[in-house]
Amino acid sequence: MEISWDELNRQIAACEKCGLCRQIRHKVPGQGNPHASLMLIGEGPGRDEDESGLAFVGRAGQLLTRMLAAIRLSREEVYICNVVKCRPPDNRTPMPEEAEACLPYLRMQFALVRPKVILLLGATAGRYVLGDDFRVTRDRGRFVQKGGIWFMPTYHPAALLRDESKKREAWADLKQVMAKLDELKG
Numbered sequence: 001m002e003i004s005w006d007e008l009n010r011q012i013a014a015c016e017k018c019g020l021c022r023q024i025r026h027k028v029p030g031q032g033n034p035h036a037s038l039m040l041i042g043e044g045p046g047r048d049e050d051e052s053g054l055a056f057v058g059r060a061g062q063l064l065t066r067m068l069a070a071i072r073l074s075r076e077e078v079y080i081c082n083v084v085k086c087r088p089p090d091n092r093t094p095m096p097e098e099a100e101a102c103l104p105y106l107r108m109q110f111a112l113v114r115p116k117v118i119l120l121l122g123a124t125a126g127r128y129v130l131g132d133d134f135r136v137t138r139d140r141g142r143f144v145q146k147g148g149i150w151f152m153p154t155y156h157p158a159a160l161l162r163d164e165s166k167k168r169e170a171w172a173d174l175k176q177v178m179a180k181l182d183e184l185k186g
Helices: 005-014 019-023 047-052 059-070 096-113 123-130 157-162 164-185
Strands: 038-042 079-082 117-121 144-146 149-154
Touching (some): 005 096, 038 096, 047 059, 096 123, 117 164, 149 164, 157 164
Parallel strands (some): 038 079
């Protein structure tokens, strides 16, 4: 039986599978086009996301919006979410048990969206989607196909804010995503 968006969002809102839910203002399930060809997966909400309940709205999110615009996409055309739906304290990397508690929600989002391409933003998204041996500096920029879906790992926008020298590589990754989406349309 397929779950509905309403039911999935109810489950996320009621979730208490790990301790992250005890110290947040809002859960951040994700948003965008529920039938997008492109899905973006990040690590987890930050302070601005926790305040608003929306994914990628802080400085990294503003950069992500500009990155999408550079490949002729708006935030409304894609689906954006994170591995974990609650903000880890001090924006730390989610603990394995926290990520594992949220992965069923991510899988349900994937099943509902049915994207053709998934852009994995950063090491945490890459590790939980592609496997424990994933390393963003080694594995970014190369498509991986699993189950008929194309996965492109790249740097997280927050990493690009910390180290602008990575922007050229991230732009190359985005151009590959744009080309793959164009190829899959035709």
